[in-house]
Amino acid sequence: MTISPPRPADDSPSAIRPEDAGQWTAKLRGTAVEALPPERLLPDRQPAYVASAIYVFGVLTIAALLLVIATGMVLAIMGPSWWHVSSTGLFVNSLHLWSVEVFFFVMVVHLWGKFFMAAWRGKRRLTWITGVVTFVVSVGAAFTGYLSQQNFDSQWISTQAKDGINSTGAGAVFNVLNFGQMLMWHIVLLPLVVVAIVGLHVLMVRRRGVVPPFALDEASVGATSATDEVTPATVEATPAGADTDGGPA
């Protein structure tokens, strides 16, 4: 039995003993803490420019996504006979549909807002790209969802879509007439991808900060990193209670 030596003087959770510095766990932990220190991961205050309604739509998108996932899990547990016949099932099915509608609605407004802010500025390219990829993958997730309804609507959509998909050559591996395949894409593969990319997107927002307005960005010219975030005197911190963009930026 090995007895661990006492921890180093710096007893923080990320402290690395010199003899452990070569281990991959220590390296990974050190890199992660350096990139996303707790105070940046869960900040208490935000720049003043975040106090605008246009910054709300990122976190609204995440809220809608959570509702989509929660209602989808209930539908997966209970099955088609429940969501088509019982009143509660119809209600949850409608919640699933309308939360998707809200998800896309607020995500598009969020996308427009970030596009006109040129939100890829300040080393935020990966933030922008993960947002775009999330949008595209979400379209696929919604499409396979419509194919998984188990009703005439899904039959109509699949028979209309097959020609388009086949014309791209993708029909050999993505057969919209194969219900089992479409269901698995809808409830396993695509949700995993969406959640993973959204998670990365949010981490990138936390790492780089919310993109500043153009004028403030020009004021920050000379900053060595976008993570130094715009701390010009003109920007006042605002309480986290007014933080409106915990989500994609």
Add this chain to the structure above:
Amino acid sequence: MPGGTTGSARKETRHGARGIHGFGTVGMTATLALLGALINLTGPGHFIDWGFIQLSVANFVVICLMVVTFVAAILLPLPSRRSHHDD
């Protein structure tokens, strides 16, 4: 009986129409009927055809709502707890 309500009818209104869940079946049915009367969803959908741009009226309405929301989000002030800082 014109111009009045019998005791039993009043009782039915209080208990039968509202039901045990508060809003009641009658209220729900009336609300749905009212919403259904506003927009006629029976029959084929309506489409907009502007050259190569073809989209349903429903999608067009959603796009318009998104534009309105986008503009409102930029122009309207966000409620804040400013009084907390003014102290």
